[in-house]
Amino acid sequence: MSKPSKSFIRGLPKAELHIHIEGSLEPEQLFEFAKRNGVDLPFPDVEACRAAYSFTDLQSFLDIYYQGAAVLQTEIDFYELMEAYLRRAHDDGVRRAEIFFDPQTHTDRGITFDVFMGGFSRAIRDVEIELGISADLIMCFLRHLSGSDAVATFEQARDHLHQFIGVGLDSSEVDQPPEQFVEAFELAHRAGLHLVAHAGEEGPPDYIIGALDALGVQRIDHGVRSEEMPELVRRLAADTVPLTVCPLSNLELGVVSDLNEHNLKRLMDQGILVTINSDDPAYFGGYIADNYIAIVDALELDRNDVIRLARNSFNAAFVTTERRDIWLAEIDDFVDQHEQGDQL
Ligand code: HPA
Numbered sequence: 313m314s315k316p317s318k319s320f321i322r323g324l325p326k327a328e329l330h331i332h333i334e335g336s337l338e339p340e341q342l343f344e345f346a347k348r349n350g351v352d353l354p355f356p357d358v359e360a361c362r363a364a365y366s367f368t369d370l371q372s373f374l375d376i377y378y379q380g381a382a383v384l385q386t387e388i389d390f391y392e393l394m395e396a397y398l399r400r401a402h403d404d405g406v407r408r409a410e411i412f413f414d415p416q417t418h419t420d421r422g423i424t425f426d427v428f429m430g431g432f433s434r435a436i437r438d439v440e441i442e443l444g445i446s447a448d449l450i451m452c453f454l455r456h457l458s459g460s461d462a463v464a465t466f467e468q469a470r471d472h473l474h475q476f477i478g479v480g481l482d483s484s485e486v487d488q489p490p491e492q493f494v495e496a497f498e499l500a501h502r503a504g505l506h507l508v509a510h511a512g513e514e515g516p517p518d519y520i521i522g523a524l525d526a527l528g529v530q531r532i533d534h535g536v537r538s539e540e541m542p543e544l545v546r547r548l549a550a551d552t553v554p555l556t557v558c559p560l561s562n563l564e565l566g567v568v569s570d571l572n573e574h575n576l577k578r579l580m581d582q583g584i585l586v587t588i589n590s591d592d593p594a595y596f597g598g599y600i601a602d603n604y605i606a607i608v609d610a611l612e613l614d615r616n617d618v619i620r621l622a623r624n625s626f627n628a629a630f631v632t633t634e635r636r637d638i639w640l641a642e643i644d645d646f647v648d649q650h651e652q653g654d655q656l
């Protein structure tokens with residue numbers, strides 16, 4: 313089986329299921345918004361800002377990521393942030409995006425739900441109409457804050473339930489077990505929302521079990537540390553629990569020391585529904601296609617692996633069977649066309 317070309321990877325229809333919109337804030341936009349809103353930045357210019365993006369672990373990244381989010385203040389900022397991400401995703405073959413946002417990062421600064429939800433929703437609608445990309449939002453609770461903060465955040469979001477399709481759990485994982493967030497997830501479940509959680513990125517595989525059993529999540533974000541517990545790997549495979557894996561994030565945050573040691577292929581080979589995603593593309597050196605390309609190179613994945621990963625992304629998406637089948641058929645058409653092209 314041949315190695316897939318970069319243009320094949322970029323053009324292949326795919327879904328992105330693990331992207332934090334605040335993590336798509338490129339330094340250029342950071343400076344633009346800071347200027348517009350009169351915010352002082354600790355960097356003299358874009359180059360110095362990029363140079364500061366060197367992380368040792370999740371917390372060292374989160375410190376800079378939350379600092380960056382402080383430039384987001386008006387509805388226009390949130391609109392332009394979302395618009396820029398959707399255009400980039402579209403260029404990478406993304407047909408469907410399920411996008412995390414961190415409301416507490418904004419409400420704690422006095423920015424209300426109306427401001428960021430208005431900007432996000434308007435941008436999604438406009439770009440959907442223009443480019444045909446389908447997108448929905450997933451609201452994440454910050455796990456370095458308390459379970460009761462998460463409940464209060466859910467109550468603040470009540471007027472906006474029509475503007476997001478699920479809830480998730482992110483931020484510092486170590487020593488923050490999922491069980492602290494049972495009440496907030498129960499409220500979300502009762503409201504008919506989808507449930508996902510970051511687990512087993514830096515935290516132990518037990519947190520994956522906690523996310524499944526205590527929170528009732530349908531997908532695990534990251535989940536790479538599941539490999540340490542063979543019975544958990546068997547469970548994820550048997551129950552078809554998708555993992556939203558983010559290779560460049562794992563490399564940049566030291567979850568793996570080298571991409572060629574990444575367990576993505578081993579997890580696939582054990583029957584887990586693995587997907588590839590960008591996490592925080594402005595901070596980790598690339599959008600979704602860059603993540604596919606990097607892991608294909610590092611693990612010498614072949615064309616069939618890449619096609620399977622793209623199919624997995626639609627199979628793991630929160631969409632109707634009708635829409636899923638249309639996108640899966642698009643993959644088949646794309647592959648057929650490329651095979652004919654290769655033979656010419
Ligand atoms: N893990 C936890 N929290 C996050 C991440 C992540 O990879 N990205 C943004 N918030």
Ligand code: ZN
Nearest residue numbers: 332482533591
């Ligand atoms: Zn993440």
